[in-house]
Amino acid sequence: MISSPSVVVLLYLVTIVCFVLALRFLSSPKHARKGNWVGGAGMLVAIGTTLALEGIGNWGLIAGGIAIGSVAGVVGARTVRMTAMPQMVAIFNGVGGGAAALIALSEWHEIVEPAAEETTSIVVSALIGSISFAGSVVAFAKLQELVSGRPIVFPGQNVVNMLVLLAAVALGVAAIAGAHEQWVLWAIVGLALLFGVLFVLPIGGADMPVVISLLNALTGLAASATGFVLDSTVLIVSGMLVGAAGTLLTLLMAKAMNRSVANVLFGAFGQVQAGTGAARGDDGRTVRATSPEDVAVQLTFARKVIVAPGYGMAVAQAQHDVRQLADLLEEKGVDVKYAIHPVAGRMPGHMNVLLAEANVPYTQLAEMDQINPEFPQADVVLVIGANDVTNPAARSDPASPIYGMPILDVDKAASIVVMKRSMNPGFAGIDNELYLDPKTTMLFGDAKDSVLKLIAAVKAV
Amino acid sequence: MSAELITSLTVFVLAAFLGFELIRRVPTLLHTPLMSGTNAISGIVIVGAILVGGAAGATTLEGAVSFVAIVLATINVVGGFLVTDRMLGMFRRRRSENE
Numbered sequence: 001m002i003s004s005p006s007v008v009v010l011l012y013l014v015t016i017v018c019f020v021l022a023l024r025f026l027s028s029p030k031h032a033r034k035g036n037w038v039g040g041a042g043m044l045v046a047i048g049t050t051l052a053l054e055g056i057g058n059w060g061l062i063a064g065g066i067a068i069g070s071v072a073g074v075v076g077a078r079t080v081r082m083t084a085m086p087q088m089v090a091i092f093n094g095v096g097g098g099a100a101a102l103i104a105l106s107e108w109h110e111i112v113e114p115a116a117e118e119t120t121s122i123v124v125s126a127l128i129g130s131i132s133f134a135g136s137v138v139a140f141a142k143l144q145e146l147v148s149g150r151p152i153v154f155p156g157q158n159v160v161n162m163l164v165l166l167a168a169v170a171l172g173v174a175a176i177a178g179a180h181e182q183w184v185l186w187a188i189v190g191l192a193l194l195f196g197v198l199f200v201l202p203i204g205g206a207d208m209p210v211v212i213s214l215l216n217a218l219t220g221l222a223a224s225a226t227g228f229v230l231d232s233t234v235l236i237v238s239g240m241l242v243g244a245a246g247t248l249l250t251l252l253m254a255k256a257m258n259r260s261v262a263n264v265l266f267g268a269f270g271q272v273q274a275g276t277g278a279a280r281g282d283d284g285r286t287v288r289a290t291s292p293e294d295v296a297v298q299l300t301f302a303r304k305v306i307v308a309p310g311y312g313m314a315v316a317q318a319q320h321d322v323r324q325l326a327d328l329l330e331e332k333g334v335d336v337k338y339a340i341h342p343v344a345g346r347m348p349g350h351m352n353v354l355l356a357e358a359n360v361p362y363t364q365l366a367e368m369d370q371i372n373p374e375f376p377q378a379d380v381v382l383v384i385g386a387n388d389v390t391n392p393a394a395r396s397d398p399a400s401p402i403y404g405m406p407i408l409d410v411d412k413a414a415s416i417v418v419m420k421r422s423m424n425p426g427f428a429g430i431d432n433e434l435y436l437d438p439k440t441t442m443l444f445g446d447a448k449d450s451v452l453k454l455i456a457a458v459k460a461v
Numbered sequence: 462m463s464a465e466l467i468t469s470l471t472v473f474v475l476a477a478f479l480g481f482e483l484i485r486r487v488p489t490l491l492h493t494p495l496m497s498g499t500n501a502i503s504g505i506v507i508v509g510a511i512l513v514g515g516a517a518g519a520t521t522l523e524g525a526v527s528f529v530a531i532v533l534a535t536i537n538v539v540g541g542f543l544v545t546d547r548m549l550g551m552f553r554r555r556r557s558e559n560e
Contacts, residue, residue, distance in 0.1 A: 020479065022498065023484065024483055029488075029491060032549045033550060036545045036549060043501070046505060047538075050507075050515075051511065055515075057515055058517075058524065061527070061528050061531075062531060065514075069535020072542075073536045073539030074538045075499075077547060078543070088497070091536075092497065092501075092537050092540060094501040096500065099506045099509075102527065103509045104497040106513045106530070109523060127462055145475070156542070216500070219500075220503050222506075227509075228469055230513075231465060235506065235508060236473050240477050241480040245495060247481075248481060249496065260556060346518045347468045347492075348489070349493035350493055351493060352491070352493065353551065356553070361554055362490060362552045363554055363555075451478060
């Protein structure tokens with residue numbers, strides 16, 4: 001039992017230092033894994049310290065809760081597929097927010113004489129925690145395809161959403177002003193849950209990286225608000241570190257999609273015009289189809305090949321085959337690299353994890369700013385399951401909906417091979433100029449199939 | 462405003478700046494592990510759940526609510542750190558290290 005308050009404070013400080021180090025170590029893949037364990041150790045110190053506090057009892061309840069949570073955590077972490085990481089992170093966001101909201105509810109019952117300061121923290125933590133919980137559940141359902149990944153919209157949606165949020169905030173203000181009936185906070189939680197559902201429903205699958213990051217930030221802020229409720233510095237700091245991470249990722253993702261966060265959340269959905277899907281451009285240029293054998297020759301005699309993967313590659317489960325193809329080419333002396341666009345995948349950094357899982361060494365994974373100057377030296381670029389992020393219209397055509405979006409400059413390479421199922425346009429529903437480029441050839445078919453054929457053809461060269 | 466609240470707010474704001482400086486250095490390569498790792502860190506609310514549920518005078522409702530909170534926060538902590546470790550183990554410098 002720890003009875004000295006200063007020892008408690010110091011032990012919690014150890015936890016904070018561990019968390020900061022964990023994030024610091026994440027700046028390089030070399031030390032990141034070690035850092036993660038430093039963070040875990042910090043967490044153990046915090047939990048151990050709390051359990052050893054004077055006056056803590058109800059051991060059955062605590063042990064039972066930890067046991068159940070641990071089993072669920074271990075099973076989830078061991079079994080989740082890397083393609084399902086966005087769902088996993090969405091659940092984690094949700095449970096963190098939910099826990100914060102529950103603590104707020106519990107504290108609300110405990111207060112005898114409400115002081116404005118304490119009620120403010122309770123209201124904020126209940127509000128943010130509930131939004132994060134409900135929003136994450138919907139995000140999970142969309143990513144898991146339990147509900148349609150397409151935007152779900154109805155007329156006046158933004159107005160309804162705003163009204164729900166305003167009602168919750170108004171009740172919150174009333175609570176802070178002294179309305180301390182039990183139902184007030186439950187009503188705030190109810191409205192916040194409703195808002196959480198409503199605000200994620202209209203957001204489409206391609207915008208998920210922004211939403212997940214935002215929910216991550218909200219969860220952190222909810223934890224931080226709980227710290228204000230309980231006067232706990234370790235909660236305030238840790239929650240804010242998470243909040244900062246989520247906020248920064250939200251901004252990065254929105255920037256990579258060339259949209260403001262507000263536009264992603266409240267933007268005009270379903271208004272993008274569907275492309276014609278025609279194989280013929282307005283000016284008479286046509287796309288050229290090619291065969292695996294031709295591409296194999298191109299690849300084998302290249303000096304430098306850059307692979308530009310998109311989520312389509314992961315959907316086709318082709319990443320292992322792509323890596324095998326790259327290995328074959330490297331054996332033949334070809335320099336192979338992967339160009340990773342920030343939004344290639346369903347969450348920040350997703351494509352890197354998928355390729356790392358397929359045993360691609362991280363030294364071959366190049367981020368956009370790093371690889372873009374290298375495209376002019378590339379003999380062949382293989383575009384696999386990526387579309388909008390390679391569309392040169394983003395640079396050159398101010399009328400294009402994606403104008404200004406940062407893209408992979410694949411069109412600057414000597415030749416481009418696009419692997420694609422059909423001529424259907426991408427997420428943004430617009431035609432890709434790249435396909436009409438005279439340097440571009442199209443290899444039609446399922447990505448996995450095509451790569452397997454390429455492997456066979458390269459072996460035969 | 463109480464002195465405690467002012468101290469808390471100061472810590473909060475400084476933590477925000479510290480967070481931004483730390484996260485800015487994380488390469489995009491590791492953004493997914495960053496998210497799952499921060500998930501684990503937000504599991505720190507387990508401390509709050511234990512404080513509330515473990516208090517001697519906790520009512521049945523408080524007990525039930527904080528029990529659920531402990532379960533949820535533990536999922537975050539255990540699942541978050543383990544899945545981050547699993548992912549970071551996949552990032553290798555050379556192909557030969559794992560075959």
